[in-house]
Amino acid sequence: MTRQFFARASPEVSAAVRQGASVAVATGLYGISFGALAVVAGLSVAQTAALSLLLFSGGSQFALIGVVAAGGSPVAAVATSTLLGARNMLYGAVVSPLLSLSGWRRLGAAQLTIDESTAVAVGQRTPAAVRAGFWATGIGVFVLWNVFTLVGALAGDALGDPRAWGLDAAAGAAFLALVWPRLAARTAQLVAGLAVVVSLALVPVTPAGVPVLAAAAVAVVVGLVAPPARPSLRTGGGA
Structure with a gap:
């Protein structure tokens, strides 16, 4: 089935899908860090998994658990996460006219509009490649991010006291690593x-x-x- 798709698809679409898949693997694996850090910051495995499933914005998620780990109030944690997540609205304004979606597809695209899917989409040369890159990246990251978040949460839950492993400052370091390339x-x-x-x-x-x-x-x-x-x-x- 995959071979038939690449045989029929244009070179631009095939390249966009491959790029999206590679970005999805690299980004998804980073979910292990978030899962582990969220649990040692005080969230349960279920809360950690739900956060990745519903919020699905890496920078916002790391910011939220960073405030929680530092002893901040829930209001401060949510406000910080929301401010960082507001950038996704700007991404939506960029990709919406490129995708031209309506109905449930528009809602699905809104959930998948993140740094990576936007970057891959706007880097393509044809409308078909734009759509292929966006969906390949967005769906790939969503699936792998949530899978590896759960893996990391289960691992973090087994670590016990984060201070014993030097993880009490890891959330800030992880967020810095996420921001540094930008x-x-x-x-x-x-x-x-x-x-x-x-x-x-x-x-x-x-x-x-x-x-x-x-x-x-x-x-x-x-x-x-x-x-x-x-x-x-x-x-x-x-x-």
Whole structure:
């Protein structure tokens, strides 16, 4: 069946599907880290699995458990996660006209609109490849992320006290690793630097979670003052 698909599909579509599959494997495997860290931060295995299934936004999930692990309030954890997840609305504005979906397919696409599926989709040259890349990446990441989240949660549950393994600071390190590759642009570096300064200033004097919210507010302010350049989308048939 797979061979028949690749035999009939155009080279652009086949390449998009292969790219989406490779991205899905790399991203899905990282779910092990989230599952383990969420459990040692205090969530149950069921709560951890539900979080990946329903929220399905890696950065937002790591931010949430980071606040929880630091002793922050549920309100601060949800607010921090929501602020970071708001970027998916911008992704939706980009991919929606490219996919041209309606009904239940539109709802499904909304759940699968993440960093990876958007990046693969907008990097394609033809409308068919855009759609193939989006769905291959989105579905692949969703399935593997949830599977490996459960694997990591079961492993983390068996570890016991996170401090005995040095995992009490691992959530922050994991989130930093997730963000680090995105700091190539100068605007991103400026946002990160200002956010660090604001967070360090607030950590000694505010409850856990508040410095993260303030750091997110820095990004909003910078975005309003210096809006990012709009991406160049290629959806025509040629180069």
